[in-house]
Amino acid sequence: MSESAEKQSSDPAPAAAKPKLALYWAASCGGCEIAVLDIEEKILDVAANFDIVFWPVAMDFKTKDVEAMEDGEITLCLFNGAIRNDDNEYMAKLLRRKAKVLVAFGSCACEGCIPALSNATSKKETFDWVYHKSPSTDNAEGVEPQIKTKVNGFDLELPKFWETVRSLDQIVDVDYYVPGCPPQAHQIWAVLETVIDILKNGKPLPPKGTVLGAGQKTVCDECPRTREEKKIKKFFRPHEIIPDPDKCLLDQGILCMGPATRDGCDARCPSVCMPCRGCYGLPPNSRDQGAKMISALASVIDSEDPEEVDKILDGIVDPIGSFYRFSLAKATLGRKLTQRPETPQAQPQLEEVAK
Amino acid sequence: MTTVTTSAPKTETSAGAASDKDTAWKPKIVAFLCNWCSYTGADLAGVSRLKWSPYVRVIRVMCSGRMDPTFVLEAFRKGADGVIVSGCHPGDCHYVEGNYKAMRRVHLIRRLLIDYGVDPRRLKLTWVSASEGDIWAEVTNEMAETIKSLGPLRLEK
Ligand code: SF4
Ligand code: SF4
Ligand code: FES
Numbered sequence: 001m002s003e004s005a006e007k008q009s010s011d012p013a014p015a016a017a018k019p020k021l022a023l024y025w026a027a028s029c030g031g032c033e034i035a036v037l038d039i040e041e042k043i044l045d046v047a048a049n050f051d052i053v054f055w056p057v058a059m060d061f062k063t064k065d066v067e068a069m070e071d072g073e074i075t076l077c078l079f080n081g082a083i084r085n086d087d088n089e090y091m092a093k094l095l096r097r098k099a100k101v102l103v104a105f106g107s108c109a110c111e112g113c114i115p116a117l118s119n120a121t122s123k124k125e126t127f128d129w130v131y132h133k134s135p136s137t138d139n140a141e142g143v144e145p146q147i148k149t150k151v152n153g154f155d156l157e158l159p160k161f162w163e164t165v166r167s168l169d170q171i172v173d174v175d176y177y178v179p180g181c182p183p184q185a186h187q188i189w190a191v192l193e194t195v196i197d198i199l200k201n202g203k204p205l206p207p208k209g210t211v212l213g214a215g216q217k218t219v220c221d222e223c224p225r226t227r228e229e230k231k232i233k234k235f236f237r238p239h240e241i242i243p244d245p246d247k248c249l250l251d252q253g254i255l256c257m258g259p260a261t262r263d264g265c266d267a268r269c270p271s272v273c274m275p276c277r278g279c280y281g282l283p284p285n286s287r288d289q290g291a292k293m294i295s296a297l298a299s300v301i302d303s304e305d306p307e308e309v310d311k312i313l314d315g316i317v318d319p320i321g322s323f324y325r326f327s328l329a330k331a332t333l334g335r336k337l338t339q340r341p342e343t344p345q346a347q348p349q350l351e352e353v354a355k
Numbered sequence: 356m357t358t359v360t361t362s363a364p365k366t367e368t369s370a371g372a373a374s375d376k377d378t379a380w381k382p383k384i385v386a387f388l389c390n391w392c393s394y395t396g397a398d399l400a401g402v403s404r405l406k407w408s409p410y411v412r413v414i415r416v417m418c419s420g421r422m423d424p425t426f427v428l429e430a431f432r433k434g435a436d437g438v439i440v441s442g443c444h445p446g447d448c449h450y451v452e453g454n455y456k457a458m459r460r461v462h463l464i465r466r467l468l469i470d471y472g473v474d475p476r477r478l479k480l481t482w483v484s485a486s487e488g489d490i491w492a493e494v495t496n497e498m499a500e501t502i503k504s505l506g507p508l509r510l511e512k
Pocket of ligand 2: 268281
């Protein structure tokens, strides 16, 4: 690697003059990396404008190359993935030090996303399932990953797996956020274009904490479906109903997170008849995606009778997983109680107070 | 944004023992009362010198329908062990149907609490009219008993 780096620096157009770009993945699926490539030939513009110094998915730079850099040497780091083990944490802290501008890129880094759904269970339950109980597990000896193992006289070390998944900004200081699972290609390019413009033309940076590559409203605001403010008597899961192609999905009883999700994706999912699942995260001016959705649902459920309301609500099979599918790391209530779970009692009915 | 330095949640010693050892612990209960009925009812309880639980802290909202679910979650996060939402009786809401909305919200939040491993009895919904000071006193005393029996809510953040 050092060879090619040298070659680059002896180039007539000195690479050193180009701002440095790093892309990293922590606890993520890799979709955000693919999304960057989805900008297609514009990736060449990225390469023309930046010196890519670290990108494990696509290039062969190593962690030690980053460790060897000066603090603040990287101009921009797009960091995707949540923080769920010691290695993720180490890399987050390292890249924070080395990068002038650190961007939480994609839903995992912004709000925990799918990895953070494990905050609705415990590390023990996760391990039990993954290493012992899942139907596809073949693990007769019951092996579980250990932080330290000895193999043929060598010490092997694995990063410690955390009880609770964190968003990037719960671990290090973050400058900007790009939401989405994954961020849509046109939005990624819009963000990169803005950055290039700022670097080239000396434009001022947006205020710290700005959400880039997304809108200022909710998915409903850019959804092409007609909303009639209907009332819901029953919830349907997507496989239980053939929805009307033009009408609002929520109006038809399909749990659509549109009202509780930031816009910016051009309402991808409802446009193709799938309910929004909430990947662009918390909309502006709200603090908790689940609370926002509960509020929205309470307005459309068509009943004033507590018992009937409960029956209708039975149609929402997984409240925590549906309302916080992408934002559980940032949920107001934190993680599920593991140290001292209270045995939930049968839900008290409300007739006692309805009288 | 908050920075969390460690992933390891604080370990608690056995749950039941907490109430015996922690003699200093007193339940914290936050109550959201609608301006027109329940708040006046609670006021009446005070004026009538009825004994009602000192552990209940009242927050007045214009209507129980103004009670955003965020308020409830935020109250728990900031240390409440229980939350009461109280409004006008069904049919009496001064904004017509705010209390029905509150009822649906409370039902949904309870389901969320169950997913969190939190006992749903920590969130109570009641209807108390302006003349029902005695009922308000009863509600708070009952809720205080419930919360005492459940012990402190220790969220893991
Ligand atoms: S609820 Fe879903 S389908 Fe309905 S308008 Fe909003 S985004 Fe579109
Ligand atoms: S519609 Fe919702 S789930 Fe689909 S891409 Fe947009 S924000 Fe994400
Ligand atoms: S005004 Fe009392 S509940 Fe609406």
